[in-house]
Structure formats: C-alpha cells, structure tokens
Amino acid sequence: MFKKSLLIILLSAFFILTAASAQPTVSRESPEAADVFIIPIDGDIDRQLTVFIRRGLESAEKLGAKTIIIEINTFGGLVESALQIATLIGSADAETIAFVPAVPESTGVSWSAGALISFSCGSIYMAPGTSMGAAAPVYQGAEGMQAAEEKTVSAVRAQIAALAEKNGYPKAAALAMVDMDIELVEVTVNGRLQLASADEIESLQVKTVNDGGSFSVGKTVSAKGKLLALTANEMFEYGISSGLPANRGELLKMLDLENAKTAEAVSSVPDKLISLITGSALTTILIVLGLGALYMEITSPGFGIPGTLAIIIFAVIFISNGMLGYVGSLEILLFIAGLVLLVVEIFLIPGFGAAGISGILLIAVSLLLSRQGFIIPEFEWQTAVFKDNLLTVGTGVFGSIILIAVLIQLFPRIGIFNRLILNTAQLPEEGYSIQSPELESQIIGLKGRAVTVLRPSGKAVFDGEVLVVETDGEYMEAGTAVQIIRSDSNRVIVGKITEEA
Numbered sequence: 276m277f278k279k280s281l282l283i284i285l286l287s288a289f290f291i292l293t294a295a296s297a298q299p300t301v302s303r304e305s306p307e308a309a310d311v312f313i314i315p316i317d318g319d320i321d322r323q324l325t326v327f328i329r330r331g332l333e334s335a336e337k338l339g340a341k342t343i344i345i346e347i348n349t350f351g352g353l354v355e356s357a358l359q360i361a362t363l364i365g366s367a368d369a370e371t372i373a374f375v376p377a378v379p380e381s382t383g384v385s386w387s388a389g390a391l392i393s394f395s396c397g398s399i400y401m402a403p404g405t406s407m408g409a410a411a412p413v414y415q416g417a418e419g420m421q422a423a424e425e426k427t428v429s430a431v432r433a434q435i436a437a438l439a440e441k442n443g444y445p446k447a448a449a450l451a452m453v454d455m456d457i458e459l460v461e462v463t464v465n466g467r468l469q470l471a472s473a474d475e476i477e478s479l480q481v482k483t484v485n486d487g488g489s490f491s492v493g494k495t496v497s498a499k500g501k502l503l504a505l506t507a508n509e510m511f512e513y514g515i516s517s518g519l520p521a522n523r524g525e526l527l528k529m530l531d532l533e534n535a536k537t538a539e540a541v542s543s544v545p546d547k548l549i550s551l552i553t554g555s556a557l558t559t560i561l562i563v564l565g566l567g568a569l570y571m572e573i574t575s576p577g578f579g580i581p582g583t584l585a586i587i588i589f590a591v592i593f594i595s596n597g598m599l600g601y602v603g604s605l606e607i608l609l610f611i612a613g614l615v616l617l618v619v620e621i622f623l624i625p626g627f628g629a630a631g632i633s634g635i636l637l638i639a640v641s642l643l644l645s646r647q648g649f650i651i652p653e654f655e656w657q658t659a660v661f662k663d664n665l666l667t668v669g670t671g672v673f674g675s676i677i678l679i680a681v682l683i684q685l686f687p688r689i690g691i692f693n694r695l696i697l698n699t700a701q702l703p704e705e706g707y708s709i710q711s712p713e714l715e716s717q718i719i720g721l722k723g724r725a726v727t728v729l730r731p732s733g734k735a736v737f738d739g740e741v742l743v744v745e746t747d748g749e750y751m752e753a754g755t756a757v758q759i760i761r762s763d764s765n766r767v768i769v770g771k772i773t774e775e776a
Contacts, residue, residue, distance in 0.1 A: 300310050309537035311527065312340035312369075316429050320352025320388045323361045323550040326598050331540035333366055338538055342530065343369045345396055346376055346523075351387025354412045354427065355648060355660065358434060359600060361395035365438065370397055374526055375507070377402035386410070386504070391431065391451050394438040399516040400526055401507035408504030410435065410452040428453065444515055447472040451503035459503055461493035461513075470496060552595040553646070555667040562642060562671025565589050569679040573618060596645040606645045613637030635672065643668045722772060725755045735769060744769045 312335035316327060327424040335343050346366065351357075364371050373396035377383045384406040384606035385393050390410040393399050401407065412431045432453045439449035448470045458473040465488040471479055476492060484489040497503040510516040520526035527533045551557055572582035577707070578666040596602050616634030643664050644650065723737035725744075729751040735744045737759070744757070744767045751757065751771060761768040 285703070307338070308536065309335075309338040309340045309538035309732065311342045311344060311532055311537040312338060313344045313346060313523070313537060313539040315346045315348070315540065316389070316392065317346075317348045320356050320360065320392070321348055321684055322353065322354070322356055322553060323724070325363075325600060326549055327540065327542065328360050329598075329600070330361055333368070334538070334540060335369060340538070341369050342372065342532060342535075343367060344372045344374050344523075344526070346374050347385040347389050347393055348376065348382055349385060349389040350382070351389055352412075353660075354388065354431065355657070357388030358431075359648070360392050360757055361434065361438060364392065364395045365441070372526075372530070373399045374395055374520070374523070375399075375401040375405040375407060375521050376522065377404045378522070381756050387412075391435050391438070394435055394442065394444055394449055397442050399444075399510065400518045400520055400529070401510055401516050403507050403519050405507045405508075406452065406504055408452045409502045409512060411455065411502050412453075422590075435646050445470050445513070447475060448503060448513065448515055450507075451497050455502055457497070457503075458495065458499045459497040461496050463491045463493065465489055466727050468493075468512060504592070528721065549595045549598055552591060553599060555663065558592065558646070559667050559671040559674065561592055562589050562668065563674040563678055566638070567674065568674035569614075569617075570675075570679045571682065592642065599764055601648050602645045606641045609637050609641035609644070611643060613639075639668055639672050639737070642671070718762055718767070721759045723757055723759075725751055725753050725757055725769075728753050729755070729769070731756075742767055746770070 280727040314331040316324065318368050319380070332343070358440055375383065375385045385405070385407040386409050388410070390407050393407060410431070412427050432450060435449045435453055439446045447457065447459060449470070451457040460473055460476060462469060462471045462476065462479065464479070464483050480490045505513070505515070507516065508520055511519050518529050520529055524533070527535065565585050568581040568585040568588065572579070572585055578758060593602050593606070613634040613636070616630045616637065620631035620634060646664040646667070647660055649657055652661045721737045723735050725733060725735045726741060727733035727743065729746050729748040731748050731750070733744065734741055735757050751772065756772040757769040758772050759767055759772045
C-alpha cells in the first residue's frame with residue numbers, strides 16, 4: 276500500500292512539474308491578453324522566487340503585455356537569486372517598472388537585494404512612507420549574518436553600477452547603497468538637485484561651469500562608513516524615482532494605463548511544489564529513495580517498480596532544480612556517466628571497486644551541481660551555498676547506503692522482494708550436477724595462478740585448466756600464486772601462496 280501511494284505521489288509531482296514549464300502563472304480573473312502584467316515580490320528573495328519571476332515574465336510575454344510592474348516588498352535575501360532576478364528583468368522586452376507599495380500587509384521597503392532588483396527596472400516609483408537602500412551583500416555565517424568579503428561586494432557593486440548606467444539612474448547613489456567607502460553629497464546642477472560622490476564633485480563642477488551652468492554643493496547625505504538608504508520623498512527629490520503614487524491605481528493613472536487590461540502573477544501549486552521539493556529536507560529523502568530504488572532495479576531481473584520509482588524520483592529532482600535554472604547538459608551527462616559506471620561495476624566487474632565508487636561520486640556531483648548555479652565557489656556566499664548543498668547531497672548518499680544495507684538484510688524476509696532472490700536449491704534429483712567428494716579431494720592442494728582479479732571471485736588456472744574460484748574474502752591481483760584449500764559443492768576456495776614450493 277505504501278509503495279503504491281509513493282508511486283502515485285511521485286507520478287503526480289512529475290506530471291505537475293512537467294506541465295508547469297508550459298503553464299502561465301496568472302490569476303484566474305486575468306484576461307486572455309493584457310497590456311499590463313504585475314509581478315509581486317513579497318518576502319525573502321530566494322531560489323523559489325527566481326522560478327516565480329521567470330514564469331511571471333514568460334506569462335507576461337504570452338499575454339502580450341507591454342508594461343511589467345514589479346511590486347517589491349522585501350528586506351532582501353540571497354545574492355545569487357537577486358542577481359539572477361535582476362538579469363531576468365533586465366532581459367525583458369517590455370517596459371519594466373519597480374513599484375514599492377505602502378499597504379497594510381507590506382513593510383514598505385525595498386532593501387538590500389530588493390534595491391538591486393529595483394535598479395534593474397527601467398523606472399522606479401515609490402509610495403510615500405516607503406524606503407530603499409542598504410544593499411551591501413551579507414551571508415549567513417557561524418555567528419549569524421556577516422558582511423561579505425570585498426570580492427563579493429565588488430561583484431555586486433559592479434552589477435548595480437551597470438544597472439544604474441543602463442537605466443539612467445545616478446551611478447553614485449546606486450554605489451553608495453552597496454559600498455560603505457563612498458561619501459555621497461547633495462549638489463545642485465543648473466537648479467536641479469541631485470547626488471554625487473565626493474570624488475565626482477570637482478570634475479562635475481568644472482564641467483558645469485565650463486558649460487555656462489550653475490553649481491553648488493549642499494549637505495553630506497551619506498558619510499563614509501554608512502550605507503545609503505533613502506525615503507520615497509528623497510528618492511523622488513534627488514531624481515532617482517519617477518513618482519510618488521499612493522497605490523497601484525494611482526501608479527496606473529500616472530502611466531496613463533488606468534483603462535488598460537491588467538493581469539497579475541500568483542503563486543501556483545507548481546511554485547509551491549518546487550519550493551517543497553528543492554528544500555534540503557525533501558531533497559535528502561528523495562536522494563535516499565532514488566538511489567535505493569536504483570540499486571534494487573540494477574540488481575534484480577527485468578524492469579519493474581524500483582526502476583520506475585528511480586526514474587521518477589531523479590526526474591523530479593532534476594526538473595525542479597532545472598526550473599531554478601541550475602540544471603544543464605553537464606549535470607545530466609555526469610548523472611548518466613555515473614549510472615553507466617554502476618551498471619558496469621555490478622554486471623561486468625566482480626566485487627565492488629573503482630568503477631562503482633566513481634559512479635557513486637559522479638551521481639553525487641551531478642546532484643550537487645543541480646542545486647547551484649556555479650561549479651567552484653568564488654565568493655563567501657557561494658561557499659555557504661556549496662556547504663549547505665554538500666551536506667544535503669552527502670546526507671542523502673550516506674542514507675541510501677544505509678538503506679541498501681538494510682534492504683540486503685531484509686530481502687529474504689519480505690515477500691515483495693521474493694522476485695529479487697533465488698530461493699530454490701540446486702538439488703541433484705532436479706538435474707543439477709554437484710562435484711563428488713572424490714573429485715573434491717583430488718583438487719585440494721592444487722597450485723596455480725589467478726588469471727583475473729579475485730575480489731573475492733574470479734578465475735585461476737591449474738595445470739592448464741581454468742576454474743572459477745573464490746577467496747575467503749581476501750583481495751588478490753591477477754597473477755597471484757594460489758592454492759586450492761577447500762572445495763564446497765561447486766565452489767572452489769583458494770588461498771594465497773606466500774612462498775612457491
């Protein structure tokens with residue numbers, strides 16, 4: 276009963292995930308076509324949000340939306356996810372607008388990774404009472420949240436500067452939200468208030484005066500050692516944001532879109548299912564079950580339920596992580612190569628050695644890489660992600676080894692495994708041939724050499740005759756001098772000769 280229920284659950288998850296990539300994430304009341312598509316970002320920025328944003332942008336394209344509004348309400352989140360989301364938004368063909376709303380269910384902020392995402396949009400609007408900034412990257416360390424290393428800060432700094440330049444925002448303001456070393460000063464150029472870094476003031480003043488304009492320096496807005504954070508009014512006053520709409524309706528009116536057809540992205544069952552599957556706990560369980568089912572299928576005749584379960588489980592893992600943008604041809608090829616090595620080890624090579632271990636390692640590496648967007652970590656936040664993924668996959672592989680050991684012990688006692696085990700005896704009365712005691716006594720003591728590796732079974736040659744032999748569990752290289760020490764029915768047991776007679 277449990278086996279059938281598990282198969283049904285995994286089949287359902289597989290088909291839901293497969294269909295999810297082709298289905299738009301749109302509210303039920305949305306029209307078949309839309310001029311404006313709204314994608315809300317509410318809460319932590321994580322890997323699951325990346326899937327939601329990607330599917331939302333795909334839905335907007337399918338509906339023909341010319342304007343995409345990203346409603347942002349977040350304190351921040353994962354650097355990797357924020358960079359991915361910023362890239363997705365930046366590549367959209369439609370006009371993109373970041374809107375920070377002030378509603379009872381929101382916090383009214385776009386901080387940290389939220390600021391990075393805001394600058395990836397073509398324009399920014401903020402409701403009065405909201406704020407934006409403090410985008411310096413941090414990571415979860417042993418002692419809690421810690422500031423990221425300079426290498427990470429530099430990468431985020433370069434990205435937010437590139438986004439600011441692309442979309443026409445003050446570069447100095449964007450950098451000051453990430454870098455504590457930037458001092459930001461208020462300046463007035465030709466009667467227009469704006470922000471400039473302390474290093475820019477002199478060159479900006481010379482250029483303005485030479486062009487016949489007016490220039491004056493005001494107060495320091497963000498001193499060195501502090502990250503820039505601005506209120507909605509300040510963002511508008513310094514020319515960074517484009518307006519102060521109180522709500523979504525006012526925003527659409529400002530954009531002359533109050534009569535436009537709108538659609539909104541909503542979190543769907545596939546999104547929630549992906550979030551559940553890609554979590555560390557369930558991923559570990561799936562790896563344990565998948566590898567256990569794979570072992571049962573490889574070591575049993577024909578193709579049955581264990582093989583089906585293994586295919587579904589690993590398909591679910593790779594499809595769900597693929598929707599996060601982490602699975603490519605490398606991960607699939609590594610998994611297939613690992614599977615091939617396992618089959619070769621079990622069926623073609625006696626015992627368990629380099630091929631089997633390599634196969635398990637390749638499968639583990641493929642599962643590890645399917646959970647991250649990099650191969651070798653370069654930044655601290657990537658190292659933290661790598662350690663978490665390594666723990667998840669390592670626990671799953673270790674757990675599967677324990678499960679396989681348990682299954683081996685339970686096979687003879689559980690009825691459903693009867694088809695995997697040879698239960699009949701090879702009796703003479705049923706036509707099987709067994710060595711006679713006389714023949715056994717004649718071959719004991721014969722000396723020869725192993726012609727294959729014995730681990731513990733293999734082949735050895737005695738007086739020109741090749742026999743299938745076994746050791747008492749000892750590993751022997753090909754060419755080792757051996758002697759028959761025991762014969763048990765059809766089994767010939769050999770031992771190593773330490774000194775040739």
